[in-house]
Amino acid sequence: METDYFNQYAAESMGWTKSSISRKTTEIMADFQLQHELGDILLVHASPREPENWHYILDMDDAGESFDYFTQKICMLGHTHRPYIVFKEKSGEAILSRETEELLTRSAVTWLISDRSASLATATPKLLPYI
16 A cells, blocks of 8 residues: 555554564455445445545544445444544434443434444444444
């Protein structure tokens, strides 16, 4: 992956990663899907919009636009390493909150959830009872 457009930290991280992982790991990762559907959940590393281009969702404009790129009830991602939950009401309004337990009781139409990492390990156990 070319790092010409990466910020300094991302480029350094990519350089370290390339020098630290084995060829076998690189081959395995080459077969990874950029997104995966799990019932009514879309799992994507970066963004549901052109996942191969690694877009960041950093503000409410990006988040609001993202809802146009998935049809599942929930889209989970982790590329930004920033935790957030955005939900889209029936009115079409996108609303930001970080109160997971409180928000999951709302009847929003769709959800965009960032777990602050690519693993989704933190948010998933909290979400499962609501899915």
